Amino acid sequence: AQSVTQLDSQVPVFEEAPVELRCNYSSSVSVYLFWYVQYPNQGLQLLLKYLSGSTLVKGINGFEAEFNKSQTSFHLRKPSVHISDTAEYFCAVTPTGFQKLVFGTGTRLLVSP
Amino acid sequence: EAGVAQSPRYKIIEKRQSVAFWCNPISGHATLYWYQQILGQGPKLLIQFQNNGVVDDSQLPKDRFSAERLKGVDSTLKIQPAKLEDSAVYLCASSVGLAGGPPRETQYFGPGTRLLVL
Numbered sequence: 506a507q508s509v510t511q512l513d514s515q516v517p518v519f520e521e522a523p524v525e526l527r528c529n530y531s532s533s534v535s536v537y538l539f540w541y542v543q544y545p546n547q548g549l550q551l552l553l554k555y556l557s558g559s560t561l562v563k564g565i566n567g568f569e570a571e572f573n574k575s576q577t578s579f580h581l582r583k584p585s586v587h588i589s590d591t592a593e594y595f596c597a598v599t600p601t602g603f604q605k606l607v608f609g610t611g612t613r614l615l616v617s618p
Numbered sequence: 619e620a621g622v623a624q625s626p627r628y629k630i631i632e633k634r635q636s637v638a639f640w641c642n643p644i645s646g647h648a649t650l651y652w653y654q655q656i657l658g659q660g661p662k663l664l665i666q667f668q669n670n671g672v673v674d675d676s677q678l679p680k681d682r683f684s685a686e687r688l689k690g691v692d693s694t695l696k697i698q699p700a701k702l703e704d705s706a707v708y709l710c711a712s713s714v715g716l717a718g719g720p721p722r723e724t725q726y727f728g729p730g731t732r733l734l735v736l
Binding site for chain 1: 622658659660661662663666674709711721722724725727728729730
């Protein structure tokens with residue numbers, strides 16, 4: 506079975522500072538990997554996804570993530586955060602050939618001035 | 619392009635009552651998903667439809683939950699009778715649903731229905 510671990514439940518950071526949100530997964534087969542963002546009282550929105558090819562994936566709003574197969578990680582990064590990036594971030598995995606998306610428990614990013 | 623619509627946005631009921639949620643996916647999307655998101659957790663897939671057929675309902679508590687998508691467009695999720703532990707946000711999502719596509723496709727989420735069972 507596949508599982509996703511988001512190591513930090515909450516990450517406080519100051520505006521314009523860099524941030525990394527960590528995600529590790531467990532799977533015995535190849536996977537597709539996703540990061541979704543959830544703003545307060547809204548549904549989830551896709552930030553980026555890794556399907557194949559280049560391990561560095563660029564997404565919306567200046568976010569990027571790097572797939573590391575040997576470390577089974579897919580960490581999300583942004584070089585300079587804004588107040589508006591305050592939200593809950595979810596990492597998700599689905600094994601290739603399967604249908605179900607498995608989400609992590611989320612990391613709350615808190616950006617303060 | 620209109621997004622995924624859900625109603626109601628909020629619902630408060632007492633345990634043992636019944637409740638129904640409605641979802642209208644993005645026009646043309648063949649795949650529809652219902653997720654349960656309990657406070658402090660990530661969304662958990664309850665059921666996935668491809669057009670009006672069920673692809674996966676392995677995590678749906680079938681003794682109390684039911685879902686249908688009769689015409690392959692909008693969908694309803696029902697809980698009868700509700701329990702305290704059903705308090706959660708119920709998210710509906712849709713994706714294009716090309717053959718072999720869903721594992722790779724972007725899912726578009728609605729705003730969710732927040733259910734409180736007292």
